Amino acid sequence: MSNLINILISEQLLAYWVLVLVVLIEKFVYLPEKYHPLTLLKLMAQGMANKVVTSEPRQIRQQQIAGILAPLTLLLPVCTVIAVFILLSQFPLFFESIMLLTALKFQYVIKQTQKVNQALRSEKKILARQMLSPIVLRETEKLSPMGIVKANIESVLLRFCYQYCSVIFWYLIAGGVGALVYRVLYELSHSWNVKLIRFRYFGGPTRRLIKLLQLVPSCLTCCSLILACNLKLGATALTQVKSYKSLSMFILNISASAMGISLGGPAYYNNKKIRMPSCGLPKQVTLADNQRVLIIVNSATWVTMIAALLFYFLTYSTAQIH
Template identity: 80%
Template sequence: MSNLINILISEQLLTYWILIFVVLIEKFIYLPEKYHPLTLLKLMAYGMANKVVPSKPRQKRQQQIAGVLAPLILLVPVCTIIAVFTLLPQFPLFFESMMLLTALKFQYVIKQTKKVTQALRSEKKILARQMLAPLVLRETEKLSPMGMVKANIESVLLRFCYQYCSVIFWYLIAGGVGALIYRVLYELSHSWNVKQNRFKYFGVPTRKLMHILQLAPSFLACCSLILACNLRLGSAALIQRKSYKNLSMFVLNISASTMGISLGGPAFYNNQKVRMPNCGAQKKVTLADSQRVLIIINSATWIVLMTSFMLCALAYSTT
């Protein structure tokens, strides 16, 4: 019995128990968006963008250099604060938990998705568009009810991979510090999205870095979605050529194929119609799929956590 207790409280598994604790806290205790520390970071990112990317166009090379320096400037105060906390040995587990909790912000996406679904169910299209707007970059004013459902599902799936599973991945590798730094970079990349004409060149350096950091966790997240939904359909999508066109197509094609629905298609950005490739099956999305995707994500989350436990146990056994 004492050996079992020693194993469960070992350093490797203690990392896992912190993860479970923080996941449950984040799931059941909701911090309003305006009070979350990442909201301040996004405001800082927008403020910096207004300074270094003015409305007057600048040379491509100049914007790219600014895009390299800008995240470094914003990371310096964040890393300084992190360093101060990590140098306090009295409460290491507390600060580790707080950093992970800050980075693992995802329930806002779930709550907004439920609000969009409820508004569409009540046939309140204007309200649904307002609820959807914070989750997507595309213009929501021109979206039909089916278009809103599709955009909502795409946003939830992408954010589950990039915003949730990737944070867990980097936490297991680099602890709370790694998870928080990843999330800061993610928010900067999201604020300076290259799909916006203004950040077409400025946001490229951060976007390329995020692409590298998201490759492995996105693959693992998609595997969890396959196991949570449909192993046969998901496995078939893994060998399709279009799944490897880019990272977002990889996530959407595998997820849509697994769910047996069609995603992708045209979307409006900056008053311009962009034709995104169709992916998944032929079946059109329905309002019921908005609720279904949340159930699948919830199941996939527990698969991710169980896999994390096995990895932490394996790390213990090899030491």
């Protein structure tokens, strides 16, 4: 027993307890959107895009080159500030925790989902659309109540994989710096989303890089989701061909199958209707599913934290052997 306690309080596991503390702070201490550092980053990304991606027609190659240089331009000052703080600090773990807390921003999505639920329960469809709009890229003006719930669930699942668990994954691999750099790239990719016509080529390089960084953590997150929901139904979806059409389809089909509901279908982007493939099971979503997905995501968070602890135990054991 004493050996286990010594391991838990060892220096190698200190980074894990920082992760646990930051996860708890992020869950229970809500920082308003307008005061969050990532909001400033998004404003900078939008300002840069407005200057670079003009209404004048440009060659595809020019837009792609601009799309490579733009994230480097925004990342350079961020990395410089991080490097200065780490080099001058006597408590680097403190700054690691600050970087992780900055990167691990997800409660805004939870808060908006709760507002959507409240509006739909009060039969305020227009208000529900307005509450949904900040966390989805699609147009919400034409969504029915069922469409609102479906879009909300898809957003929560995808953002949980991309915004939350992927940040934790890169923290485990590369510390607070890795987590923050990943999140900055994700926010840039989201601001310059290739689903919008004007960013089709400009946002392409960042999109390809972020998809590569999301591949492994998103697959691992799906394992957490099906363990937190329904292992049998989720595992069945792993054998379906449509799960492997794209990373987002992989996440949605496995998660929807585990929840026993149907996701996907038509969505409007730039006044253009895009028919997304259906995924999951035939059962249509209900308002209760919008609350249930929050419970599942919360449970999956702690499954992920247990997996992170096992990762640190494995790292500790390997270090002891060598």
